[in-house]
Amino acid sequence: xxxxxxxxxxxxxxxxxxxxxxxxxxxxxxxxxxxxxxxxxxxxxxxxxxxxxxxxxxxxxxxxxxxxxxxxxxxxxxxxxxxxxxxxxxxxxxxxxxxxxxxxxxxxxxxxxxxxxxxxxxxxxxxxxxxxxxxxxxxxxxxxxxxxxxxxxxxxxxxxxxxxxxxxxxxxxxxxxxxxxxxxxxxxxxxxxxxxxx
Ligand SMILES: C[S@@+](CC[C@H](N)C(=O)[O-])C[C@H]1O[C@@H](n2cnc3c(N)ncnc32)[C@H](O)[C@@H]1O
Numbered sequence: 001x002x003x004x005x006x007x008x009x010x011x012x013x014x015x016x017x018x019x020x021x022x023x024x025x026x027x028x029x030x031x032x033x034x035x036x037x038x039x040x041x042x043x044x045x046x047x048x049x050x051x052x053x054x055x056x057x058x059x060x061x062x063x064x065x066x067x068x069x070x071x072x073x074x075x076x077x078x079x080x081x082x083x084x085x086x087x088x089x090x091x092x093x094x095x096x097x098x099x100x101x102x103x104x105x106x107x108x109x110x111x112x113x114x115x116x117x118x119x120x121x122x123x124x125x126x127x128x129x130x131x132x133x134x135x136x137x138x139x140x141x142x143x144x145x146x147x148x149x150x151x152x153x154x155x156x157x158x159x160x161x162x163x164x165x166x167x168x169x170x171x172x173x174x175x176x177x178x179x180x181x182x183x184x185x186x187x188x189x190x191x192x193x194x195x196x197x198x
Pocket of ligand 1: 037063064066088090116119135
């Protein structure tokens with residue numbers, strides 16, 4: 001049993017359980033990254049949920065949704081305070097799966113996954129209070145540059161895997177910007193906590 005999944009309701013919990021079990025099985029089988037769903041850990045999911053509950057952003061944007069595990073966590077929070085989540089995913093089959101998982105979890109009125117490059121999708125969005133960046137690690141700088149003008153002053157950008165992977169170029173890039181304050185949280189795979197200044 002995954003303790004974090006007890007935070008979800010009875011409809012979303014089995015979907016979270018199933019996706020996490022699939023992610024674990026794929027890792028244990030040693031599948032290459034392109035063949036894995038590469039979900040965040042349950043603790044990171046719970047962290048996203050708690051962060052969204054604390055900040056209550058009207059609009060949340062996720063860059064790299066895969067099959068929707070982290071999107072479900074963000075949507076669980078958004079439903080509680082009346083927010084909305086937009087996810088994004090390059091691979092069409094994953095978009096379909098992710099939207100199916102949101103329906104199964106009873107969260108499709110709160111969240112949707114759009115197909116395409118997250119950087120392009122960001123151009124149609126405004127007033128973002130929370131952005132979760134979890135696509136390819138060597139693409140983080142481009143994704144950040146594409147989304148930052150669409151984030152509200154005081155908005156938060158969270159980027160996953162900044163400790164588990166070499167994200168030194170991205171971390172250095174953030175630190176020379178004057179429009180953000182950023183700190184690395186050594187939590188799970190490493191989460192960069194970046195606040196847009198006002
Ligand atoms: C690490 S997985 C995301 C996992 C997901 N956040 C979760 O925890 O359930 C990264 C995903 O980002 C997608 N991706 C990569 N580059 C992208 C881009 N530029 N725009 C949108 N999606 C992208 C990949 O196809 C992959 O499914």
